[in-house]
Amino acid sequence: MLPKPITIPKRLLPKDGRFGSGPSLVPDEALKNLAKNAHRYMGNSHRKENVKELIGRFQEGCRDFFSLPDGWAVLLGNGGATFFWDALAFCGIEKKSQHLCFGEFSARFAEVVKDAPHLEPPQIIEAELGMGAVAEAASDVDFYALTHNETSTGVLADISRPGKTSDKASGAGGALAAVDGTSGAGGIEWDPAETDIYYFSLQKAFAADGGLWVALCSPAAIARFQKLAGERWAPNSLNLALAYENSLKQQILNTPAVATLYLAVHFLEWAQENGGENGKEKGKDKSGGLKWAAERSRKSSQILYHWAEKSDWAEPFVKDPAARSPVVVTIELSENVSAADISAILRENGVVDTDPYRKLDKNLLRFGLFPSRDPADVEALTKCLDYLADRLT
Numbered sequence: 597m598l599p600k601p602i603t604i605p606k607r608l609l610p611k612d613g614r615f616g617s618g619p620s621l622v623p624d625e626a627l628k629n630l631a632k633n634a635h636r637y638m639g640n641s642h643r644k645e646n647v648k649e650l651i652g653r654f655q656e657g658c659r660d661f662f663s664l665p666d667g668w669a670v671l672l673g674n675g676g677a678t679f680f681w682d683a684l685a686f687c688g689i690e691k692k693s694q695h696l697c698f699g700e701f702s703a704r705f706a707e708v709v710k711d712a713p714h715l716e717p718p719q720i721i722e723a724e725l726g727m728g729a730v731a732e733a734a735s736d737v738d739f740y741a742l743t744h745n746e747t748s749t750g751v752l753a754d755i756s757r758p759g760k761t762s763d764k765a766s767g768a769g770g771a772l773a774a775v776d777g778t779s780g781a782g783g784i785e786w787d788p789a790e791t792d793i794y795y796f797s798l799q800k801a802f803a804a805d806g807g808l809w810v811a812l813c814s815p816a817a818i819a820r821f822q823k824l825a826g827e828r829w830a831p832n833s834l835n836l837a838l839a840y841e842n843s844l845k846q847q848i849l850n851t852p853a854v855a856t857l858y859l860a861v862h863f864l865e866w867a868q869e870n871g872g873e874n875g876k877e878k879g880k881d882k883s884g885g886l887k888w889a890a891e892r893s894r895k896s897s898q899i900l901y902h903w904a905e906k907s908d909w910a911e912p913f914v915k916d917p918a919a920r921s922p923v924v925v926t927i928e929l930s931e932n933v934s935a936a937d938i939s940a941i942l943r944e945n946g947v948v949d950t951d952p953y954r955k956l957d958k959n960l961l962r963f964g965l966f967p968s969r970d971p972a973d974v975e976a977l978t979k980c981l982d983y984l985a986d987r988l989t
């Protein structure tokens with residue numbers, strides 16, 4: 597049954613009502629900027645200067661924004677993170693991987709690996725929904741599959757290389773640590789010393805559109821790709837050694853999603869402008885962009901978590917405060933309030949995509965609070981939620 601319609605007064609509504617966890621809101625400013633400059637990039641050959649320059653700007657932007665150590669490469673390809681899982685099954689995992697499965701996305705990569713005939717069955721470490729899992733060093737594992745932010749549940753993971761500290765420099769006895777950063781990348785800080793591959797799509801914290809995967813890769817990761825590409829067959833579209841060669845030429849194997857790329861560059865440059873070396877806040881170094889962006893998401897999420905903690909009909913779904921994501925906030929409602937009704941009414945009022953991940957059977961709301969979100973809009977959101985609860989309970 598549809599809930600009775602409720603009109604939320606305009607003065608309470610957020611300026612931008614797109615609260616999806618991916619695709620997430622793309623700022624109007626970025627879209628206007630794209631329209632203004634589109635002629636230079638869209639409908640242009642990706643083998644010519646303009647698009648290559650855009651790819652180069654993206655790669656350089658990532659180096660500064662994420663403070664990548666020397667020797668790291670920025671690889672790109674079509675297909676998004678889902679496609680990159682397939683590429684890792686071909687060119688990343690040598691024999692056996694370990695997967696921390698604590699939600700839909702982390703579990704999906706493990707499924708890909710289970711079905712790969714050339715790999716051993718993966719080791720899977722599972723956690724209950726709403727909690728994180730911890731990697732364990734294992735001598736027969738050559739690839740650790742970690743997830744920075746489990747978008748389905750709003751659980752944040754600590755990113756650290758499993759194994760003894762003394763092994764760390766060598767990547768725990770040559771094993772690679774790979775992080776699915778798809779919804780975390782751009783909104784949560786991490787340390788490149790703790791990982792070899794940090795990969796993501798651009799329609800979440802980067803406030804762009806879908807279509808591309810990005811992988812930030814250490815020299816050890818590149819060496820693994822080259823070794824495996826020399827030893828066993830991989831289709832060109834999944835061949836990461838080939839993706840690396842293309843990255844050196846500011847190219848992508850085939851025609852890239854150029855508007856997505858443009859919006860991603862816009863995000864990086866926007867964050868650098870605010871937090872980087874020439875940032876509005878004085879004294880920032882070149883790599884201040886991520887710090888600034890992460891702080892903005894932290895601020896937004898704290899508003900919502902605090903509100904939920906004080907509310908008598910809602911509470912944070914993730915019980916451990918240290919595991920609460922700053923970019924994807926999940927809120928569990930008490931039995932007398934239906935999250936599905938709240939989501940439906942919010943949608944009628946222009947506040948969209950607040951439903952929980954489609955496969956979770958829980959009375960939850962979920963909000964994407966990526967850096968592009970103005971924290972003032974989260975304040976507004978809490979007012980809207982209270983307004984509805986007063987009328988529904």
Ligand SMILES: *Cc1c(COP(=O)(O)O)cnc(C)c1O
Binds near residue numbers: 701778779
């Ligand atoms: C969204 C998401 C994916 C899938 O991204 P696609 O671009 O749709 O392939 C993978 N992992 C995580 C953590 C995600 O949030």
